Amino acid sequence: MKVKVAVNGYGTIGKRVADAVNLQKDMEVVGVTKTKPDFEAKLAVKKGYKLYVAIPERIELFEKAEVKVEGTIDDLLEKVDVVVDCSPNKVGAENKPKYEKAGVKAIFQGGEKSHVAEVSFNALANYDDARGKNFVRVVSCNTTGLARFISVVKSVADVKKVRATMIRRVVDPKEDKKGLVNGIMPDPVRLPSHHAEDVKTVLPDVNIVTTAFKVPTTLMHVHGISIELDGKLEDIVAALEDEPRIMLISEEDGFTSTAKIIEYARELRMRYDIFENVVWRESLAIHEGELFAVQAIHQEAIVVPENVDAIRAMFELADKEESMKLTNESLGIKK
Ligand code: NAD
Incomplete structure (x- = not known):
């Protein structure tokens, strides 16, 4: 069974994490979210991602703009095992109660304070610390x-x-x-x-x-x-x-x-x-x-492999060496 992943915040980091997760055999992107029906939202749909509205009250904006959505973040959270929160700095902490309520694991990014999660994460430094955890923060x-x-x-x-x-x-x-x-x-x-x-x-x-x-x-x-x-x-x-x-x-x-x-x-x-x-x-x-x-x-890309490894550690899908190897192979990271 593949781990079902949501990406909340399809921006600079979110779009890269979604593409990277999609390349893995042991996990899949169930949906991504946007706050506005802008070109990035339209592109996400064009690329085949199921689109959900990050801020539920804004669903009408998407309907007016005729951008196809599957529902809101709350609907998406019902369908996934983990959410990778890629919202702007400090917004991840605001989103956390939603994840707790839905009973899904969550990964936060480096723009959040470290106490948002049980552990901060870097694959080479401390992969094992994230094993089995529910809330992990990938450092900046x-x-x-x-x-x-x-x-x-x-x-x-x-x-x-x-x-x-x-x-x-x-x-x-x-x-x-x-x-x-x-x-x-x-x-x-x-x-x-x-x-x-x-x-x-x-x-x-x-x-x-x-x-x-x-x-x-x-x-x-x-x-x-x-x-x-x-x-x-x-x-x-x-x-x-x-x-x-x-x-x-x-x-x-x-x-x-x-x-x-x-x-x-x-x-x-x-x-x-x-x-x-x-x-x-x-x-x-x-x-x-x-x-x-x-x-x-390269600030836009360097944390992407770590997000994939963090998912593997949280679900204990692989040990550090195996996870990093799978991630590296899928992203073309090689010597
Ligand atoms: P971004 O602004 O490019 O993307 C954030 C996305 O989240 C946007 O699509 C925005 O519309 C959306 N969003 C806004 N409010 C939201 C909400 N309430 N719920 C869900 N989504 C919401 O930002 P980014 O550069 O991708 O940064 C995301 C996180 O990654 C931050 O914590 C940042 O510190 C961290 N980070 C960024 C970089 C970088 O250089 N860009 C590098 C490493 C880590």
């Missing part, structure tokens, strides 16, 4: 990028402390209501940034402090990471080479910026989705016991 894009990188390094070195600076894309490409046109914004000005605390929700033993800046770009985030450790560079490089969710790239191949990474991904994947951490090989170096690394993170 930046936290996913950090948690993956640190987990791989930790597997071959004794990590003492981590310091990371995040250069963040200001908004996603589709945004036309806000942005930062000309400037570099410390975000937050008062240090440290919240990302370190968020990493600790999946890697509680790591000593980590982070800072973050927003810059006028939409494509990707870039992280400068330094890790004080006991370990050998060759072991770390080998571990990174071995992990499918890490893509090692080289300046020599022409990867001089995130613009070039995205250009590459345009040929490689639908919507140029990059599910992997993209680590510059030349940036990896150890100086006086400190590992240095620079990685780029």
